[in-house]
Amino acid sequence: MPIEDTSEFVLALENAGELKRVKTQVDSELEVAEILRRVMYSNGPAVLFENVKGFDIPILGNAFGSVKRLQIGLGMENFEEIGQRIVEMTKMDIPSGILGKLKKLPELSKMGEIFPKLEDDGPVTEVVEKSPSFSSLPILKTWHKDAGRFITLGLVATRHPDTGVRNLGVYRMQILDETHALMHWQKHKRGAHHHDIQKEKGGKIEAAVIIGADPATVFSAIAPVPEGLDKYLFAGITRKKGIRTVKCRTVDLEVPANAEIVLEGYVDPSDIRGEGPFGDHTGYYTPVEPYPTFILTGIMRRKKPIYVTTVVGKPVLEDAYVGKVIERSFLPLIRMFHPEVVDFAMPASGWFQGMAIISIKKRYPGQAKKVMMGLWGTGQLALTKIFIVVDEDINVHDINDVIWAITTRMDAARDVTIINNTPTDTLDPASPLVNLGSKLGIDATQKTAEEGFAREIQEKVMVDDGTKHLVDSRWKEYGI
Template identity: 40%
Template sequence: MPYNGLSSFIKRLEEEGELVRASSFVDPVLEISEITDRIVKSNGKALLFENNGTNYPILINIFGSDKRMALALGKSPEDVAKEIETFFESVTGGSRSIKNIGTLFNVIPKRIKRKGKCQEVIFKEVDLSIFPVLKSWPFDGGRFFTLPIVHTVHPETKKKNAGMYRMQVIDNKTTAIHWQRHKTGANHFEAWKKVGKKMPVAVVLGGDPSYTYSATAPLPENIDEYMLAGFIRGKRVKMVKCVTNEILVPDDADIVIEGYVDPSEELFLEGPFGDHTGFYSLSDWYPKFHVTCITTSKNAVFLATIVGVPPMEDAFLSKATEKIFLSPIKLAIQPEIEDLHLPAEGVSHNFAVVKIRKSYPGQGKKVISSLFGAGQMSFTKYLVVVDGDIDIRDYPKLVGQVLRNTDFKRDLLFIDGPLDVLDHASDNPAFGGKLGIDATGKIEGELVDRKDGEQKNIDKFPEPVFKEVLAKQLENLPFFILSPKQKNGGIDFDNLKAELTDFSTLFP
């Protein structure tokens, strides 16, 4: 279901018993983060800090559980994935049904030519100190906006982007924008630098939570993030023009900060920042954002998050992404992929596990090579490919399959390539070593020096043998065998009780 700003979502959280209001004063400098860190790691609820020294309550941890993630999207990530798969299959199959046309219509953002709900309050004087911007960790370089949706436009192609880039407050009218060199915002910045003009920027906080999720999603550069949000909501996102530039922002955003970046001026030494890797990302040079206008809705809420030693709130965003984007990866990149997992311990970009449907020699390495060059998957540092009947989220079984199926001379693929800028282990920022592991079962054509031709797993005993064992007299064995019947998809406990009673003589 679509939400009309964060106030609408807060109401839903309260109806579901998923929100705690804090009315006592809590300082945005370190105190809110300390509390939130403990709440997130204890699987606690979303928090609304109503007394923080400003007129804007801070809403935090809205994505910090599977249930709240589903509430934020209006449906479970699994349901979003099914809808995407069904839609793509019907479109690629040539279907032009009214339903598909309607779905496409709901996806495209709609510009409205009136003042937006996000512009109910327009501040004549620019002053960022009106907002409760967090300082999350003791050695952070300052206060940071942690969930800003940064809107930019390419000066020539006019393609839009809404990315999630943290912003460090420099003074009451200026911030830094941490768009890494691989990100679309940075590409737009370089394009504006070439044409020698100031780059218009608009920053959005809040609105329907699907906007925030979509800004974190690994979309191709030519896909508008609000198209994804419209698909998730089942309703077009209404957009309005900013007050001081031409950028379009969501009508129901809680807060909009307008301004520009001047590519000709010196960069700012941003950071350090306690990051989702569990380490402080080091200081580095990033552009300055100059604020020209601030607008809000009447009952605006300040949306924030903290990142740090995982698992944190961002782990649930990553978990949703692995489910939602499995279908597009299968359809657009690798049709043999059956499942994808990004463990929280790998902080999204360090470790990925893929299960494939294997049918020919070398297929595991082919998938590794392809994914190492695919969009944001190209930042993955460790990539494991498996096949067969295995739950890739069952770590003991996963490790067992890797150790059983892998010859480290044959099945490891070492390459140099791009890494996430936040990776602290590499010698050089954004570039270093990567490892692919082909842990698929080896088939004929891969085991060239073996006479048997392929690996064979030890499976369960044949059914006739099992039945024969059950029929034998086993009183002298130090164990007994139960074969409980199924009832309504589960164990028939009445039958199980009867079997236990029959064996009671074994336990004097």
């Protein structure tokens, strides 16, 4: 059975030895963040702070900070299962005739189980605050030069103004006062797109910020799902069971019934202010930039909620592990559109948008560049700065193997592609302009005569089968 809420996740992590409780009083301003960073940099556990200065709400951090924790939370060993389920759904035949439909009933009924289910109330509706204020929550200040306190793991729910498709995105929020915060949804994100559409209609867009949900819903909010796919449905696909939702009290949006806290409100496109600085996952402070204001209109929460947060900074921190799940889960979708792709990796030290490595089964000249161009035109991969394409014999998860391929199969003049004036991640500290920069493609595949390689391809050094078998069979005798 999938994990249903944050409390259940905490217990599962604790039983697996993946969580520590801290009973010493801690300060949500700087202290908690520094503890979490030190724990993550040393590959430590999730941490539940039970005694937070000035608050009666505990703080949970680093909950997704290891592969094991994500396996526990998502209930699976192999994250590729998620993408494979979507691929299988796209290939499902629609039966014709009564007999065909009867045969498909078991399969179709399973699909129905993954859809969200609207209910009248749930744990998150236990308390409805009549005078909502951000000050009631232990929101962190994470770096000393940050502009203030920031919500860092709020799942921001919006709805497409035309199609009604629901979205969840994780956008940081800088707290300004009791009821105002800045919504840092970058230009390329879906929440910002919804905001722009509503702005053109002359209105404000409603939003709900979910803090603490079941792990599959948290993952769904972060994951760059295909355009038009409802994020609540994606959560159901991920956990193989639909989530329960409830209506907000002050805005017309649905939120997970098992959430810990929900902040209701709207984003005002006419109220633009300077957001930042903020110490981000690039390892640099994001400078002050203009973003719209979120106005808080209501809070729903559990009687005893848990405030779930994350801290970012120079990799590798908690977000790296969530990125690894995204990498693995979306590989089947990448292969669906690019069948030659064997494997795909986004090194954590490249903060994921910075670099990706792709191995392919090469069949024709120029195929590496074809894959690069295709991926640069695919969803959030459009923001990836560097693509490195290697042959199928290279392990994309072994950076030493990748470097070997680059230095032995790549000629700089022939195999480096630079494309100027392309979309870049808003957070990229190196791009000459915000949201606009260049791409680098490195073709580190073995070149053929068709690609102008006039030399004889040198043979790779490999141990012969006889010697390998001999040493394998006598290995224990050597006492090494």
